[in-house]
Amino acid sequence: xxxxxxxxxxxxxxxxxxxxxxxxxxxxxxxxxxxxxxxxxxxxxxxxxxxxxxxxxxxxxxxxxxxxxxxxxxxxxxxxxxxxxxxxxxxxxxxxxxxxxxxxxxxxxxxxxxxxxxxxxxxxxxxxxxxxxxxxxxxxxxxxxxxxxxxxxxxxxxxxxxxxxxxxxxxxxxxxxxxxxxxxxxxxxxxxxxxxxxxxxxxxxxxxxxxxxxxxxxxxxxxxxxxxxxxxxxxxxxxxxxxxxxxxxxxxxxxxxxxxxxxxxxxxxxxxxxxxxxxxxxxxxxxxxxxxxxxxxxxxxxxxxxxxxxxxxxxxxxx
Amino acid sequence: xxxxxxxxxxxxxxxxxxxxxxxxxxxxxxxxxxxxxxxxxxxxxxxxxxxxxxxxxxxxxxxxxxxxxxxxxxxxxxxxxxxxxxxxxxxxxxxxxxxxxxxxxxxxxxxxxxxxxxxxxxxxxxxxxxxxxxxxxxxxxxxxxxxxxxxxxxxxxxxxxxxxxxxxxxxxxxxxxxxxxxxxxxxxxxxxxxxxxxxxxxxxxxxxxxxxxxxxxxxxxxxxxxxxxxxxxxxxxxxxxxxxxxxxxxxxxxxxxxxxxxxxxxxxxxxxxxxxxxxxxxxxxxxxxxxx
Amino acid sequence: xxxxxxxxxxxxxxxxxxxxxxxxxxxxxxxxxxxxxxxxxxxxxxxxxxxxxxxxxxxxxxxxxxxxxxxxxxxxxxxxxxxxxxxxxxxxxxxxxxxxxxxxxxxxxxxxxxxxxxxxxxxxxxxxxxxxxxxxxxxxxxxxxxxxxxxxxxxxxxxxxxxxxxxxxxxxxxxxxxxxxxxxxxxxxxxxxxxxxxxxxxxxxxxxxxxxxxxxxxxxxxxxxxxxxxxxxxxxxxxxxxxxxxxxxxxxxxxxxxxxxxxxxxxxxxxxxxxxxxxxxxxxxxxxxxxxxxxxxxxxxxxxxxxxxxxxx
Numbered sequence: 001x002x003x004x005x006x007x008x009x010x011x012x013x014x015x016x017x018x019x020x021x022x023x024x025x026x027x028x029x030x031x032x033x034x035x036x037x038x039x040x041x042x043x044x045x046x047x048x049x050x051x052x053x054x055x056x057x058x059x060x061x062x063x064x065x066x067x068x069x070x071x072x073x074x075x076x077x078x079x080x081x082x083x084x085x086x087x088x089x090x091x092x093x094x095x096x097x098x099x100x101x102x103x104x105x106x107x108x109x110x111x112x113x114x115x116x117x118x119x120x121x122x123x124x125x126x127x128x129x130x131x132x133x134x135x136x137x138x139x140x141x142x143x144x145x146x147x148x149x150x151x152x153x154x155x156x157x158x159x160x161x162x163x164x165x166x167x168x169x170x171x172x173x174x175x176x177x178x179x180x181x182x183x184x185x186x187x188x189x190x191x192x193x194x195x196x197x198x199x200x201x202x203x204x205x206x207x208x209x210x211x212x213x214x215x216x217x218x219x220x221x222x223x224x225x226x227x228x229x230x231x232x233x234x235x236x237x238x239x240x241x242x243x244x245x246x247x248x249x250x251x252x253x254x255x256x257x258x259x260x261x262x263x264x265x266x267x268x269x270x271x272x273x274x275x276x277x278x279x280x281x282x283x284x285x286x287x288x289x290x291x292x293x294x295x296x297x298x299x300x301x302x303x304x305x306x307x308x309x310x311x312x313x314x315x316x317x318x319x
Numbered sequence: 320x321x322x323x324x325x326x327x328x329x330x331x332x333x334x335x336x337x338x339x340x341x342x343x344x345x346x347x348x349x350x351x352x353x354x355x356x357x358x359x360x361x362x363x364x365x366x367x368x369x370x371x372x373x374x375x376x377x378x379x380x381x382x383x384x385x386x387x388x389x390x391x392x393x394x395x396x397x398x399x400x401x402x403x404x405x406x407x408x409x410x411x412x413x414x415x416x417x418x419x420x421x422x423x424x425x426x427x428x429x430x431x432x433x434x435x436x437x438x439x440x441x442x443x444x445x446x447x448x449x450x451x452x453x454x455x456x457x458x459x460x461x462x463x464x465x466x467x468x469x470x471x472x473x474x475x476x477x478x479x480x481x482x483x484x485x486x487x488x489x490x491x492x493x494x495x496x497x498x499x500x501x502x503x504x505x506x507x508x509x510x511x512x513x514x515x516x517x518x519x520x521x522x523x524x525x526x527x528x529x530x531x532x533x534x535x536x537x538x539x540x541x542x543x544x545x546x547x548x549x550x551x552x553x554x555x556x557x558x559x560x561x562x563x564x565x566x567x568x569x570x571x572x573x574x575x576x577x578x579x580x581x582x583x584x585x586x587x588x589x590x591x592x593x594x595x596x597x598x599x600x601x602x603x604x605x606x607x608x609x610x611x
Numbered sequence: 612x613x614x615x616x617x618x619x620x621x622x623x624x625x626x627x628x629x630x631x632x633x634x635x636x637x638x639x640x641x642x643x644x645x646x647x648x649x650x651x652x653x654x655x656x657x658x659x660x661x662x663x664x665x666x667x668x669x670x671x672x673x674x675x676x677x678x679x680x681x682x683x684x685x686x687x688x689x690x691x692x693x694x695x696x697x698x699x700x701x702x703x704x705x706x707x708x709x710x711x712x713x714x715x716x717x718x719x720x721x722x723x724x725x726x727x728x729x730x731x732x733x734x735x736x737x738x739x740x741x742x743x744x745x746x747x748x749x750x751x752x753x754x755x756x757x758x759x760x761x762x763x764x765x766x767x768x769x770x771x772x773x774x775x776x777x778x779x780x781x782x783x784x785x786x787x788x789x790x791x792x793x794x795x796x797x798x799x800x801x802x803x804x805x806x807x808x809x810x811x812x813x814x815x816x817x818x819x820x821x822x823x824x825x826x827x828x829x830x831x832x833x834x835x836x837x838x839x840x841x842x843x844x845x846x847x848x849x850x851x852x853x854x855x856x857x858x859x860x861x862x863x864x865x866x867x868x869x870x871x872x873x874x875x876x877x878x879x880x881x882x883x884x885x886x887x888x889x890x891x892x893x894x895x896x897x898x899x900x901x902x903x904x905x906x907x908x909x910x911x912x913x914x915x916x917x918x919x920x921x922x923x924x
Contacts, residue, residue: 039794040765154657183656184821185880188865210794213867254799256828261847264806265828267799271764502709509669510779511697511727520723524714 001204002028002051002089002172007064009043009050018275020046021228024064025302028172033198033205035219035236037212039251041272043228044208048174051206052089053081068172087117090165094177096157099164100149106160107133107145110167117168136163137193155186162193169201176208191218212252216240221308224248227272227283230302234309244311247284282314290315349600355593359586363409372400374407374560383576393578395569401579404560405586411561413590415476416541422480424534427487432522434488435495436514446492449485457482461544465553472561475554479544483537490533494526532601539594546587562587617683618783618815619645619668624677626663626839637663639839639893640677642911647782650809650816652830652847654823654862660839661819665785668817669702670694681783697727698779705788707768711760718756721746721775728779736778749774749804766797773804777812785817790825802829823866827851832917835859840893841911845918855920857900892922900924 009021133141136159179187223233232245253266285295378398392401434445464478548554549563569580626638666672670692704710790798834844843856880897
């Protein structure tokens, strides 16, 4: 349904050009939940923003194609993209307040969005609004509809934002760290909710997060990004339990989850490379334990390994 | 759905600063102001090279000469070259204005940070006192003070510094109030170091930039105040080549010898105007919403 | 147990805020102690009072009631914070972006806490050798000393903050979400560093976090806070393997983890909220196990070795 091919994005800054995204390839199929994981600076958010053409002015899309149902989104005019935004592809951000009108009751906001997407009377819109709130598991929708955003808790706000995003309902929901600002118990509820929306309404979800645990909980497929490149992708279980790229392996090893408290954590030494001076070879080479000569010279490309599992690494692997 | 873009591109401070300069350069009026001011400052600094005359030497034979190649702006009632006196006067006016503002800014910064940091009674007393000073029109208060201290150029400067202090107190205090909540000040508090050290080492260095900006905005104002006090006889005393004092004597001769008061006025107008243009530019760049 | 030194003893400590007519109980009658060499984990979600807890210990907030002893001496005399030995107690904050003064060099930042000490001590602890040793210990380089914070990444800044906390050679450090703002790969570096330093110097930590995995890895004891009350407290192993309070159970099961196959059913809050009353259990509102009995709140009671739970069930 959504396909990104060879996407390159550069950022112009006063100090020089940052190669923020390099050769991104990914697909999202119907009814699929795809996770993009990566640390800060990996380019996961930039990938999401470029889909709906929401990048800031200093970003240049150098090359590539983002096609949605066969239509290249990058060649569309502003008006045309506006008809896709919200209606076909919706987005949810980390901080729900940025997506809510601060001085408008949440019910009104929701009705307004519903009326924008569907031809319904005011009364019908109100009924749809109440149903939409019920869909996101708000138990007393009539009461909540009359609240202003600031009167609600963070978890409630994120539910409202999801309800807004689902109003059309869209084919694809892009969720950029939607639970990062929330408590774990609330996060769990929101994740369950998104999974349910995916199953019930068949909405595909592109889920952007830094949290491997979240990915394992909701995503069918996982894409791992590092320094603006996709380095591994595949079915979530395979990527997380049989990681092939040394970075993915190291990232999972570095988590304290379930580790013996008497052993030091296997930290990844060093830091992410400066994207203004991208190394010639593999971006992870300087931190990699299995680094070879070829890694420093030539950049590995994402290549197919086995059943849907792709890796960008020079290491020999079986299968 | 309205969405906002957020990208995580970190920029180091020096990048911001060069961006500021870039914006300033794009603002034409600001550049005009900067050029005028630059010329006046250079001329004042190199006054002895630009003119063969001494600003204070009386040459009765050449009194009330009109503008000519020898005397560009003419001469005054005792034959002194007006161009020379304006250049030396620029040293006085600009120099004193800057000194007055620097004093006001330093004192204001100290009082304001202490007031904001400690809060409570100290803050109340200081801020009410500042409100009292601000309640008077600046000029009237400066005149009263200068008169009370006795007419002299130093006293005029002190008076101007004094009436400008509240502006800086308020500015420094509001900065301090937000800095007090910042994590690095909180952590300094947890070390148990002395509050005055926190103010000196953490609060002051971080609240100094808005104070400097306000200072550049205020220098033009201070030049006018010095000239006004001089004009009223409360500032520089003759024969000092101060613009206000020159205008004060010269205006009586306006009908017969127009050049005498006109040129000092022109320079007063130019330098105050240039400083205001620059100040506006700086303010616009720092706060794009203000369109004052 | 008696032969171990108590670093912190808290007795019925309260922190109430007055917001209009409503009293907000940020911390309610908290009693606990931290022994020398302990790493006490403080877990809770936003609004649980865990940050308030730290602030009371470091003097940023004063308690409304109760007593806090540091090595047997009261930390607060009325609303005045007493430092018997300045520099004994240090903090590492969550956000290394804002906890370092942007106008100071790294050297100045690290030496700053010494200005609370006497001149002699400052000279001795702030000597160049001492400083270099310290900065190398936390994994930074000598040439970094003259640079400014904005030139460093989050992980490096947190190392600077750790060096700053160590310069006075404290015996007790409060770690307030020290890795929450960091990436996973950097988090592991910082956690390792904190652990090593604790062993080398025989430190005692109070580790405040919302991340159960980090707590489990780092801490010897855990206290679970809910709305200003400790609902469960015990040895880490015991508490994680055998959680007694329904809130702890929910907290543990809601953690998205890729290690345990997440097929096990998540324990959720009660479907409908019940408004709680003055005397009821603090968790009554959302508890899936509540009964009539819970309308009168439970006290913390001992269950098994060192395991305290505030629940009737």
